[in-house]
Every structure is written in C-alpha cells, then in structure tokens.
Amino acid sequence: MCGIVGIVSTSNVNQSLYDALTVLQHRGQDAAGIVTFQDDRFYLRKDNGLVRDVFHTRHMRRLVGNVGIGHVRYPTAGSSSSAEAQPFYVNSPYGITLAHNGNLTNADDLSKDLFRTDLRHINTNSDSEVLLNVFAHELQKLGKLDPTKDEIFSAVSAVHKRCRGAYAVIAMITGYGIVGFRDPNGIRPACYGERTAEDGRKEYMIASESVALSAAGYTLVRDIAPGEAVYIETDGTLYTRQCAEDPHLFPCIFEHVYFARPDSILDKVSVYKARLRMGETLAEKVLRECPDHDIDVVIPIPDTSRTSAMQMAHRLGVKFREGFIKNRYIGRTFIMPGQKMRKKSVRQKLNPIDLEFRGKNVMLVDDSIVRGTTCKEIVQMARDAGARKVYFASAAPPVRYPNVYGIDMPSASELIAHDCTVEEIRELIGADWLLYQDLDDLVTCVSDVNDDIEGWECSVFTGKYVTGDVDAAYLNRLEELRNDDKRFESTGATSSDNGIIDLYNDED
Ligand SMILES: O=P(O)(O)OC[C@H]1O[C@H](OP(=O)(O)OP(=O)(O)O)[C@H](O)[C@@H]1O
Ligand SMILES: NC(=O)CC[C@H](N)C(=O)O
C-alpha cells in the first residue's frame, strides 16, 4: 500500500506535504518523495527511507512552490530501488509528475504498447511509471499548448479505458495544477478536503486517507468516487467529473482490517468503528463455538489489533491487558521487504510482560494472519512467558489468495493459510485454539453505512478478483516474479539498488 497526497495552496506546500506524508507513513516505509513547482519549474526530492530520513532541511528549502504532491512507497511491482521511488516524472507534455497507490494488472501489455505504438520508453519495472506514461500520452494526443479541464478529464477517461487493476492517483501538471482520480472500482481510497487561507482564498488537499486532511487542518469534503477525477488549478479553482463509463464502488476490505489508520474514514466508513465491530463479532463467535470458554485475559498484538481486541474483551466480559509492549522505533513488520527482516523485527518490536501471561489462559488477538510470521513468534513468546494455554484469534478470515491490487502478497505459497485447514494452521503456529473471523461477519462490520458501496474487494479471502482479468496464468507469473526468494535474487539483500540509474533524483 502506498500513501499519496497533493496540495494546492496559497503559500508554500512543502511543510504541509511533509506532515501529511508522516501521517500516511503507515502505508509505506520503503521510500518517500515530494515534488513541488514554482514559476514553471518543478523541484523533486525522493529516495528510499522513511519520511524523516529522506527530507532534510536543505531538501525542504529547495521544495518551493504553492502546489505539490507527495508519496510514501510500499512496493508491489518492480523493485525497491530508489529509482522506483515516487513521484515519477515525464517531461512531455507540460512536465507531469505522478504518485500512485495500487497496482496495475496489465502493466506488461501497456508497457509494450507504450513502446511499440506510443513510442515511449519506460526505464523501470514500476507499473506507476507505465500509468504516468499512459496519462501523458493521452494528454499529448490532444496536442494543446494549454490543456483545459475537459482535455485533462478526457485523458483520465482514456486511462480508465487502457489501465486495469487498482489505482488511486495524484498527478501534477507543471504550471497548471493537480489532478486526482480513482480506478472505476474505487479499490484504493482517495478523498479531498478544503480549508480557507487567511486572505479568504480556498486551499485544497487530496489524500489517501482522511486522517492526512484533518492533521493538516483541512476539512474532509468527500471521497473521490470510483472513476471520478478532481482537477484543481493553481489558482484554487476546483472541478470534478465522472470519467469512467461504468463505475462501481468495491473498496478493498483489507484497508479496514490492517492498512488504514483507525482515525480515518474511508468511503464514509469509520475504520475505528469497523475494527470495534470486528472485535464484537469475534467475541460472538467465541461464545457460539465455546460458550464455556476459560479465557482469563485478552491480549492484543500491537498495534493494529488493539481496537478489535479491546472490544472483544469487553463483549466477553474478560480482562483486557497490554501483554506485549511495542518498541515505538520499529515500523510495521508486514510491509517490510523480505522474510528475514520481518521475522527478526517481530522479536525486536514486541516484548512480553511476563506477569500478564504467567499461569493464565490467554487469548491473543491479531487483525490478520498473513504469512504467519507474527503469530508463530508471538505464540512462542507467550509460552516462554509462562502462559498456561495460548489461544489465538484473527479479526480477519484466513488469507488464502494473493493480492494483485497494491498489497504485497504476490505468492500464494508464502501465505500460511494457503492450502491449509484451520486445524493445520493451528498446529503450525503452535496455539491451543485458533479462531478466525467469518467473512460474512467481516463484511457486516464494514457495511450498512454507505449505500454506494456495491460490494467489497475481498480477493485475499475468496480468490475472486473484481477487475475480472486475473487468471491462473497471471497469478503464476506474479508468483514467479515476486516471491521473496526471487525478489532478493534480483535486488540484492539490501534491496536498495538494482542497478537502474535514476534520472531525476535530487542530489543528497
Ligand atoms: O502473519 P504476518 O505475515 O506476520 O502478517 C500479519 C501481521 O502483520 C501486521 O502487523 P505489522 O507489524 O505490520 O503492523 P502493526 O504494528 O500495525 O500491527 C498485522 O497487523 C499482523 O500483526
Ligand atoms: N503499494 C502500492 O500502492 C504500490 C504502488 C506501485 N505499484 C509501486 O510498486 O510503487
């Protein structure tokens, strides 16, 4: 998952973009970038690392201008090379930069077409560079010196016709403004907000999650609809238009399970409330399956499961205790590249408080079990800390299928639940009891708020992909290209550089 942000303001946007990216850091820890423009020149800084490591004072000083976009990256295509950090840039037409959250499922075909038919060279394996070039080509075809809003919207319509998969995008057209759009299924989130400057003029922000808006003092106006585009000119004039022929809203349910911050509201659904409900339905399942349970204490596996675990304990009427303390300086382990790093980080990140475990039957709660890295380590830690029985509950159903829409789960064989029954998984993780949320319950937890949501993108649980273009051949190719071993073969153990020379990076 990546985080995207774009601002059109009446004063310099560098600090607000930086702040918004730190608020969206949970969506991508691999790389960060900001591009701004002033007087028809753009200023770009991007590199691998966390926001605080990529931008130093000297970079911030150079990022001048009242319009800009930013990105935090968690790679799902190409490599972790800094050359694939975003925003991407293409010089023609107008000088366009682009930040993308999601993953294109037809990037290979598009890349070939771009070269053979559109005579455009793609220099990386990033699907986002492909997306940028499709948008640029469609704008260029219109051949205008000054693009109008109609031309920009028609280029977005053409992107919808050519691109498949998931994309929430913010592009900046140097000298003109920023345009944000969402794929016709609205798989990845994007919303926009406004605030009034001291001189009374309107300022706008587009972002992946509403929390980025509220943290920067913007008021949420609304979510961008699936297929819709929002174009904000440099003077603050805002236009919106539906650019897809047949849009449907199928947001990714995993945003509510894990990715998004609890204080965000996505497509009108509060992530916090959804997670509370997940705890509630989990507790009801415990009571259904084992009314005479002997759970002494419910313990969350920080961070994401906290909200659900708290509510589960409340509904069960048992104690809720912080049995694991999280090292605040270690980031999210699931979105780290490479299994070795993830495994090591679980131990560095979480440490038990023995007295909460000693002699007790503990119910450990996590939001999800994906590769099983966290739960295997945690169950053992609970036993080492003296627990009598270790039960484990996941607020999401078993994750059995790869994700192709912006979550880095490319390989079914790396998923602990793939081809395994719940009983087999229980044995693998060494728990005394393993309980998963039912999919129907999970869907109920996020539904009933927004009638525009026609359904949820639940492919990691069901193997059904809403874009309808994902077949076994595609999944096999993805598995071959992106399984952990393969990625490290091609990118090196540090995964910091795969030899692609980056054309656009600012000097350090
Ligand atoms: O089964 P796994 O492959 O281990 O993946 C699932 C775990 O990874 C995530 O935690 P993460 O540390 O990324 O983030 P968090 O601190 O937000 O919970 C998620 O919350 C689970 O704990
Ligand atoms: N997680 C994402 O949204 C990734 C965006 C893009 N596919 C990349 O790999 O950079």
Ligand SMILES: [Mg+2]
């Ligand atoms: Mg976690």
